[in-house]
Amino acid sequence: MFEKLKEAKEVFLDKLGKVDVAVITGTGIKINIAKVLKKLDYGEIPHIPETTTKSHRGYFEISDFDDKRVVVANGRFHYYEGYSLEDVVFLARLLGLSGARLIILTNAAGGLSPFFKQGDLMVANDHINMMGANPLRGKNIDELGERFPDMGEVYSRKHIEMIKKAALENGIDLKEGVYLSVAGPSMETPAETRAFRLLGADAIGMSTVPEAIALRHMGINCISISIITNLNKPDCMSKAAIDDVINVAHKSSVRLSKLITYFLGEL
Ligand code: HPA
Secondary structure (H helix, E strand, O other), rough: OOHHHHHHHHHHHHHOOOOOOOOOOOOOOOOOOOOOOOOHHHOOHHHHOOOOOOOOOOOEEEEEEEOOEEEEEEEOOOHHHHOOOHHOOOHHHHHHHHOOOOEEEEEEEEEOOOOOOOEEEEEEEEEEEEOOOOOOOOOOOOOOOOOOOOEEEEEHHHHHHHHHHHHHHHOOEEEEEEEEEEEOOOOHHHHHHHHHHHEEEEEEEEHHHHHHHHHHHHHOEEEEEEEEEEOOOOOOHOOOHHHHHHHHHHHHEEEEEEHHHHHHHHO
């Protein structure tokens, strides 16, 4: 796997140059930051898995923001699609190896906290991995990190504080909480929702945690921002339709883009 990453990195650097900050977008999310200088399909880089949704292949968008090179990776790989977690984290590892010192992971999530409303943004201060799998399982890639990486601060506290400040200064309501990941693709039963809330989760989704673990393993800073696309309340479950999830994610992307843009300016 490390050989594949190295090959992908060579081509990536050749075509796009070194990265400073990267954003990985979640379901229905579109991040617009600055003028896009270049677009590149994932297919142009070796070993990036093929997306299962043929209608929208993944692609990179490259922008220069102040003196920083920012790459937005549109389209990620989910465990529920059938990929191994190694494949799921390939993109995050590639961006990390290509120079990114901070990776912003975005996702659509269900809200478990009673304080959340649909369309809210939440920065994760920690996570609970309920996927039943770990991207670091198997022989350790010593070139990337150690066998038993510490997970005491998966999401960079410094950057969490910075993005909270950015939200405050822009009048954007940014919640903070614990993100719990499930394998999916089935949604949660009322009993599961109740259990996950009892465990201490504020938001729930099917991504992000594998990438965050892989990045911490590499010693690369990351933060996670969720768009709360639906409320997941055990005693009055409303059906979470994928079209609603995509619609809400799309709408809140405007606020999220504004927040990320301001935050990048403060880095
Ligand atoms: N549960 C799991 N994943 C999700 C949800 C949810 O309610 N909403 C968006 N992704």
